[in-house]
Amino acid sequence: MGAMHQYQTVEGTETVYRDGTIKLHGPEGFEGMRKAGRLAADILDEVANLVEPGVTTESLDTAIREMMLDGGAVPATLGYRGYTHSSCISINHVICHGIPSDKVLKEGDILNIDVTPLLDGWHGDTSRMFYAGEPPLKAKRLVDVTYECLMLGIEAASKPGARLGDIGAAIEEHAKQFRYGVVREFCGHGLGRLFHDAPEVVHAAKAGTGPELKPGMFFTIEPMINTGKPWAKILGDGWTAVTRDKSLSAQFEHSLGITEDGIEIFTESRKGLHQPPY
Secondary structure (H helix, E strand, O other): OOOOOOEEEEOOOOOOOOOEEEEEEOOOHHHHHHHHHHHHHHHHHOOOOOOOOEEEHHHHHHHHHHHHHHHEEEEOOHHHOOOOOOOOOEOOEEEEEEOOOEEEOOOOOOOEEEEEEEEEOEEOEEEEEEOOOOHHHHHHHHHHHHHHOOOOOHHHHOOOOOOHHHHHHHHHHHHHHHOOOEEEOEEEEEEOOOOOOEEEEEOOOOOOOOOOOOOOOOOEEOOOEEEOOOOOOOOOOOOOOOOOOOHHHOOOEEEEEEEEEEEEOOOOOOOOOOOOOO
């Protein structure tokens, strides 16, 4: 017998708590998420012009913070559990939560940039991969397959009667064909007025398991895929997660909402800059 999953219908501006319930939102929530998601996507579109060998990740973070403030938002990560930056920037074998610093991007680096503007109380959470110069073929293939994994996960979520496990099953099946590892230690999450909420969206799962996806659910899908084994470790700073075997890692993330007839992606690029090269 599977666990019972509690759903809670919430109105647009109602205060919500992280209480284990899966929130179901109405039109007001969709409108809020659309605006926050659009700003997040527009910021990554702009960042695509800034990523090149020789720039520091700190300078990218500063530009991101300014774009969020200009857009009427605040960076949700700033001050979150003591985090002091406006984005996470994860290079090469860093899986996620890379901290911006004076580290300079080198020719051939691949990097994930993860942003979450908090706009009028709604969180638009998205990440994309970027290339500094021309990366090796092996790195490019990983990035392409990781993007395909994200889109296959979204496709699985958009089918009538889909369950949460269908997302992870679709992602894992695709990654396995390339002998890639799917990171287990981190997952997607519910979001909306809260940055991280129920449900947890695992990226390696069994089809037909987990809660049913119902209209009004908002969550992220954000597969992290390694060229080697799936195992992660956290560095001494308490944030940076790297591959244990030093293999390359890639990630893409969208925020989305379940609708009556499928799915709405809130964080899709309006310029068509979905995956590199841009």
